[in-house]
Amino acid sequence: MSGALLADAPGVLAALAQGASAVLLGLGLLFWFAGSWPLLGRASYLTKLHYLGISDTLGSALMLLGLLLRFQREWPLLVLALLSLVVWNTIFGYVLAACSQPRRRP
Amino acid sequence: MSRLIVIALRMLIWLLLSADPELLNVAIGLAVSLALPLPRRVRALSPGQFWRALGESVTALPQAYSQAARLLLHRRLEESVVHDEPARVGGRASSVLVFLDVFRITLTPFTIALGLEGGGRRYRVHELVFEEKER
Known part of the structure; x- marks a missing residue:
């Protein structure tokens, strides 16, 4: 029994990875919609940027992690995409926030 | 470095x-x-400073997810405030350190960095404050 289970370990792992990947993709989609919804409201520009950070950076990162579990052979490109996405989105959010501020006198 | x-x-x-x-x-x-x-x-950057800043940026990732969950669950936004956060390396910090600090502050959904002020001595930070926020 345990021998059969051991022999099937790759299959079990693959199924687990597929399941986890689906969960991550779904969570990422949830973050996307939940973070984008407040953009339609009347909140201030900076408040909307906070929410946009959730959907744009964190949601997309979850989706890429899900893809990473699903297409493990493409890991170098997906890791590159993950790194650049997190860094670029975060710094772009900072640039947008900083540019919205009037220049203060020192 | x-x-x-x-x-x-x-x-x-x-x-x-x-x-x-x-x-x-x-x-x-x-x-x-x-x-x-x-x-x-x-500008001079010691390995210790770099690794500490990098470590803080990486540990900010799980914090960002927990903050995101709280932000999405607790909708009662009380106010948004702008305050100053002192930079740890006063004065002439290396651009790598400034980058990592801005990344760490902006990555977490409660706070966004707005810029570096006072000749590099402090960051302006925009923060969301919630009624149920416990700290």
């Missing part, structure tokens, strides 16, 4: 893009990352 980080970053991007760990490919990548222009003047 700053130049080493720039070169290491270029090598990382090259290796991930090419996905080919052969010696020739690594040599080409190293040659290209050394040949590309480097910043002419860099």
Whole structure:
């Protein structure tokens, strides 16, 4: 029994990875919609940027992690995409926030 | 140290893009990352400072997810405030450190960095405050 289970370990792992990947993709989609919804409201520009950070950076990162579990052979490109996405989105959010501020006198 | 980080970053991007760990490919990548222009003047950066800032940026990731969950669950926004957060390295911090600090502050959904002020002594930070926020 345990021998059969051991022999099937790759299959079990693959199924687990597929399941986890689906969960991550779904969570990422949830973050996307939940973070984008407040953009339609009347909140201030900076408040909307906070929410946009959730959907744009964190949601997309979850989706890429899900893809990473699903297409493990493409890991170098997906890791590159993950790194650049997190860094670029975060710094772009900072640039947008900083540019919205009037220049203060020192 | 700053130049080493720039070169290491270029090598990382090259290796991930090419996905080919052969010696020739690594040599080409190293040659290209050394040949590309480097910043002419860099400010001193000790390895200890760098690793601490990098560690804080990485630990900010799980914090960001927990904050995101709280932000999405607790909708009662009380106010948004702008305050100053002192930079740990006063005065002339290395651009790598400033980058990592801005990344750490902006990554977490409750706070966004708005800029560096006072000659690099403090960050302006925009923060969301909630009624149920317990700290």
